[in-house]
Amino acid sequence: MTEKTLHLAVALDGLGWHPAAWRRSRAGASAPLTARYWAALAGEAEKATLDLLTIEDSLDLQSSRPDGPDGRADELRGRLDAVQIAAGVAPLTRHIGLVPTTSTTHTEPFHVSTAVATLDHISGGRAGWRPRVSARRAEAGHFGRREIPVLDPTRLDEPETVRLVGDLFAEAGDAVDVVRRLWDSWQDDAEIRDVATGRFVDRDRLHYVDFTGRWFSVKGPSIVPRSPQGQPVVAVLAHSSVPYAFAARHADVVFVTPTDPGHAAAVVAEVRAVEETVGRGGPPLRVLADLVVLLDETPTLARKRRNRLDDLHGAPFTSDAALFSGTPGQLVDLLVEWHRAGVDGFRLRPAVLPDDLTAITRALVPALRARGLFRAGYPGGTLRGLLGLTRPASRYAVAATA
Amino acid sequence: MPKQIILAAHFPGVNNTTVWSDPDSGSQIDFSSFVHLARTAERGTFDFIFLAEGLRLREQRGRIHDLDVVGRPDTLTLLAALAAVTTHLGLAGTLNTTFREPYELARQLASLDHLSGGRAAWNVVTTSDAFTGENFRRGGYLDRSLRYERAAEFVRTARTLWESWPAGAIVGDQDGGRYVADADPGAFAHHGDQFDIAGHFTVPRSPQVHPVILQAGDSPDGREFAVSSADAIFSRHGTLEAGQEFYRDVKSRLARFGRHPDELKIIPGVTVVLGDTDAEAQERAHHIRRQQVSPQTAILLVEQLWNRDLSGYDPDGPLPAEDPDVTADTISRGRAGMYPDPVATARQWRTLAEEKGLGMRDLVIEVTGRQSFVGTARQVAERMDHFVQSDAADGFILVPHLTPGGLDEFVDQVVPLLQERGVFRAEYTGTTLRDHLGLGPARPVTPVGAA
Numbered sequence: 012m013t014e015k016t017l018h019l020a021v022a023l024d025g026l027g028w029h030p031a032a033w034r035r036s037r038a039g040a041s042a043p044l045t046a047r048y049w050a051a052l053a054g055e056a057e058k059a060t061l062d063l064l065t066i067e068d069s070l071d072l073q074s075s076r077p078d079g080p081d082g083r084a085d086e087l088r089g090r091l092d093a094v095q096i097a098a099g100v101a102p103l104t105r106h107i108g109l110v111p112t113t114s115t116t117h118t119e120p121f122h123v124s125t126a127v128a129t130l131d132h133i134s135g136g137r138a139g140w141r142p143r144v145s146a147r148r149a150e151a152g153h154f155g156r157r158e159i160p161v162l163d164p165t166r167l168d169e170p171e172t173v174r175l176v177g178d179l180f181a182e183a184g185d186a187v188d189v190v191r192r193l194w195d196s197w198q199d200d201a202e203i204r205d206v207a208t209g210r211f212v213d214r215d216r217l218h219y220v221d222f223t224g225r226w227f228s229v230k231g232p233s234i235v236p237r238s239p240q241g242q243p244v245v246a247v248l249a250h251s252s253v254p255y256a257f258a259a260r261h262a263d264v265v266f267v268t269p270t271d272p273g274h275a276a277a278v279v280a281e282v283r284a285v286e287e288t289v290g291r292g293g294p295p296l297r298v299l300a301d302l303v304v305l306l307d308e309t310p311t312l313a314r315k316r317r318n319r320l321d322d323l324h325g326a327p328f329t330s331d332a333a334l335f336s337g338t339p340g341q342l343v344d345l346l347v348e349w350h351r352a353g354v355d356g357f358r359l360r361p362a363v364l365p366d367d368l369t370a371i372t373r374a375l376v377p378a379l380r381a382r383g384l385f386r387a388g389y390p391g392g393t394l395r396g397l398l399g400l401t402r403p404a405s406r407y408a409v410a411a412t413a
Numbered sequence: 414m415p416k417q418i419i420l421a422a423h424f425p426g427v428n429n430t431t432v433w434s435d436p437d438s439g440s441q442i443d444f445s446s447f448v449h450l451a452r453t454a455e456r457g458t459f460d461f462i463f464l465a466e467g468l469r470l471r472e473q474r475g476r477i478h479d480l481d482v483v484g485r486p487d488t489l490t491l492l493a494a495l496a497a498v499t500t501h502l503g504l505a506g507t508l509n510t511t512f513r514e515p516y517e518l519a520r521q522l523a524s525l526d527h528l529s530g531g532r533a534a535w536n537v538v539t540t541s542d543a544f545t546g547e548n549f550r551r552g553g554y555l556d557r558s559l560r561y562e563r564a565a566e567f568v569r570t571a572r573t574l575w576e577s578w579p580a581g582a583i584v585g586d587q588d589g590g591r592y593v594a595d596a597d598p599g600a601f602a603h604h605g606d607q608f609d610i611a612g613h614f615t616v617p618r619s620p621q622v623h624p625v626i627l628q629a630g631d632s633p634d635g636r637e638f639a640v641s642s643a644d645a646i647f648s649r650h651g652t653l654e655a656g657q658e659f660y661r662d663v664k665s666r667l668a669r670f671g672r673h674p675d676e677l678k679i680i681p682g683v684t685v686v687l688g689d690t691d692a693e694a695q696e697r698a699h700h701i702r703r704q705q706v707s708p709q710t711a712i713l714l715v716e717q718l719w720n721r722d723l724s725g726y727d728p729d730g731p732l733p734a735e736d737p738d739v740t741a742d743t744i745s746r747g748r749a750g751m752y753p754d755p756v757a758t759a760r761q762w763r764t765l766a767e768e769k770g771l772g773m774r775d776l777v778i779e780v781t782g783r784q785s786f787v788g789t790a791r792q793v794a795e796r797m798d799h800f801v802q803s804d805a806a807d808g809f810i811l812v813p814h815l816t817p818g819g820l821d822e823f824v825d826q827v828v829p830l831l832q833e834r835g836v837f838r839a840e841y842t843g844t845t846l847r848d849h850l851g852l853g854p855a856r857p858v859t860p861v862g863a864a
Contacts (some may be wrong), residue, residue: 033585033592040585040592044617046497046528070516072599072613080613084596089583089617091524098493099528102444118517121468121548125487132486133444133494153516155610202484206434209709212484214477217470230547232477234467236442236484323590 017346017384018356018398020108020299021056021371023049024067025087027363028303028330030075031323033087035316035363044091046099052365053100056107059372060389062397063108065141065246065266065358068093070114071149078161079149094126101134108394110139110246115183117145117154121229123186124193127243128235136239136393139264141246142187144179180257185224187245187261192220194242195405196232218407240393241402248301250331252285259286263400264297268332272352275300279353297398300354301332305362306339306370313337320362332360339374343382350384418801418837419645419680419808419850420828421505422454422820426465429714430684431482432704432814439817441482444494446817451495454502457824458838460849461503461534462495463627463810464488468509469545471747473713474722478747480710482816489521496529503846505534505627510563512540512549515570515608522624523575523616531620531845536627537643539564544746561634566607568626568642572858575623577601577614623855625846631659640666644852645678647810651785656681656805678807678850683785685811687822691788698787701814702778711774714781717745718752718759729772732763794830801836 022028025043026036033040042048049066056064073088074081093111101109109130113123123140131138145151151159162172198216205213220231246264249255258265265282269275279298286295305320307313317336321327328334335342346357361367379385395402424447425431432438440446451462466488471478488506495504504525508518518535526533539560540546577599584594602611628635628643639646640663650656664674686701688694706714708728716723720738737755752758766776786793800806813819831837843849 034587034590040587041583041617044527046530050497070520070615072615080597082596084593085590086592088593088598089578090615091527092521092616094490095493095521095524095528098490099497102448102494102497117514119512119549122487122513126490129486129490132442133491149612152612153610154514155608156514197484204433209434209707210479211433211482212477212479214479217477227550228547229549230469232470234470234485235487 015350015384016386017350017379018062018297018299019376019379019385020063020065020110020356020358021061021368022065022067022301022358022360023052023364023368024360025073025090025364027367028360029305029320029324029328029362030086031320031328032363034323035320036366038365040087043087044089049096049100050103052368053104053107053109055365055368055372057104059376060386061107061372061376062356063110063139063244063394065110065139066093066096066112068112068114069147069150070117070145070153071147074149077147077164094130097138098130098133101130101137104134104137106137106389106391108137108139108244108397109134110141110244112141112143114145114150115142115186116179117150117156120186120189120227121193124190124233125235127190128194128233128238131238131240131243132235136395138238138240139244139246139394140190141248142183143248144183146176146179176253180253182226184257184261185222185226189220189222189224189227189229191242191245192222192406193229193231193233194237195403195407196220197235197237198405198408198411199237199241202236215411216408218411237405240395241405244394244398244400252281255282255285256289258282258296259289259291262296263294263395264299264398266299266301266358267354268301269349269354270333272348275349275352275354293403294400297355297400298353299356299358300349301358301360303328303330303332303334303360303362304342304367304371305334305336306342306367306374308338310337310341317362328362330360334362336362339370339378342375343378343384346379347382347384415798415834415836416801416807417851418797418831419678420457420459420837421461421463421503421680421808421810422450422459423463423465423682423810423812424450425482425812425814425816425819426485427467427471427481427483429481429705429710430812430814431816432701433482433816434704435815437818438815441816442484442486444491447486447491447495448498449817450813450820451499451502453820453824455499457820457828458841459502460808461505461532461846463505463536464491464507466507466509466538468512468540469548469747471745472544473716473745474724478713480707480713489525492533493525493528496525496532501532501841501844501849503532503534503625503849504529505536505625507536507538507629509538509540510567511560512546515567515603516574516610516614519571519574520614520616522571523619526619526621526624527616531847533619533621534625534627534846536629536647537564537568537638538629542746558634561638563607565638565642566605569858570603570605570608570610572623573601573603574614575619576858578617580618582617621845621847621855625850625852636663636666639663640672640677641670643677644847644850645680648679648681648806650681650805651782653800653803653805656800657803660804660806676852678852680808680810681785681806682810682812684814685785685793685823685827686787687790687793687826689789691792694787694789702782705814706774706778706781708774711777713745714777715773718755718762720744720755726773728774732759732766732773732776790826790830794827794834797827798831798834798836
């Protein structure tokens, strides 16, 4: 049983992933602006011993359009910085992994590196990071440093679009690379406090990263001592071959969006093939399938809830990830089937918060445990440990002693 | 009613103030150290805790400086975590305007203000050189005048963003289906020389609307920036008279900006050493100073002024005979130049050393002394009160020499005496940092081009 338990993550965003979620949420409309709300969600997820939670973020206002606000007054708008939310949750939790999202297109790699390393220190080794590229024109307009053209989702295979997307992911690759170098730039034993010589650190155990790339250069070293995990966990959401390659080169975990078990098997095969192509070293990617979930006690109640939300929204809800609606027991059956198709686990996106999170933690998780598919507690240790990933040695320490 | 004293606690950063060799010295990076200091400050009903920022490790003679505490957390991330373990304490962080963008920083500060229920503060600083820029995409060097121009425009842009969501923008009418009152919330545009940006801010109006703005720096440019844009200013003036002069100068400049003298608080950074008797306190202070200025540190501090390699010099011997090198690149990188006229300062140091017969180390101890208040708890409470009542300051930022327990004695022994004198609160009466500091609601930003 032990070798094939699955990893379980939950994706938190606003008052839930359904656009009409806020209409039915028991939390107040402004709850996502309060620390109490996030602490309660994290506490609920941790009680069910989930591996990690992710926090969505974007540097523009939520919108149904790719190039700017959509002028809708009937959907949730406004959000807080995800790293700040994760940091606020960290002292109030003990075991669950905390994975905020940041932009690789607009945020300085040095700032990201120190922020996530700090989150790792604060949480005692539970930090992760989800880098995402910002291809939205509105985000670029908030920085005024570069132009990004409007992307037409129906014409993504035009050469200019292909080049733009390729560049954004290449830049993101540089960003992750330099962030990881900065995490390595302090050896674990750099702080010596040697009273005899008056030295607080051994400067030979601090390293310049000297990164020079097409988009930026970073000298280093970091200002933050090496964190408990050495390198916090990097998780990437990927839908197609370019981001699969980005994940295979730079991430520890990949969130994928198959539509059914057959597709899941195909996606896993593609991810494994890309790992070969890019010559990935170290452990294989942990592949977690994303699912939007809407749960209720009976199939009829679940269907009614879904219809009600779609009515309020004015259209059937569609998403990049598949939507499951039904009972927790039915979801267990589905997860088992997808798990057999080769995914290591799931990142569930609750349709309505906190309702669907509570259904996951109080009904789905016990059912998974009853089938021997999920841990009964936390083994103790870091997020890396929880995901079966080892703690990497600093590349510079290895070079220095070699 | 006597003037009420403002008190803040600084978590010591990377300089020789922190005595790491003391057996009571703890971690400078473990979160528990920050929790200890923050909770001690909150137990003492302090106004705020204050973190410095580092963006590049300091170097001297081309090598990483290794004598002082080095390695610290990211300011914003740490403050967000402290918000979760405190309830009233203000949370202030130094955040550089040179290597950040207003949209992102305004967003982070507004987020912190939400998550803390209105306790966020920003110490606005600029960076001097391309050395720090080597860690950033933006990189490069900004001319000194341009640095303040960018800082002022940066703050103005941030204020524009903080105001972009009107009060009551979120209706949240679940039955009627209206989430926001205005279908276009957070719309903004700022077109200036430093920033040309437009769009929509993601963070709805935060509890303080404008997080408290702090400014450190004593230059004429810095003072002018503070009186135009800040809620509080840090200073460092050792004597009562110097403090009063600074206080008068800064407060008198406010009227030109249509501001009341109470709208800008003056809070010098100070150190405190206590003893059961005055003599014991003086002896402790002397001992601390010798720990802060080790022989190696003394050489490095003299090198910073002389701008010459003095590694072969005897720390107990005389100061170098030749004048400081003012032509070459600076020997010390990663900290602001502290001596506007090195040659004149060096002559002062030589004269003082000759008069008192001091070697380099003792001279450094003498001229870089920072212990503003040394004595019994009662003496310290009286002197602090006197400083504030005589308009040499509105309060103090305490800089402990020990991490993380360096504030314990002050809170246990001096705070009750200040409360007894009726010059410091016994409990929090407000919830936001603006409340604690006695600042009114944030003034709306002056529209760009209207000033």
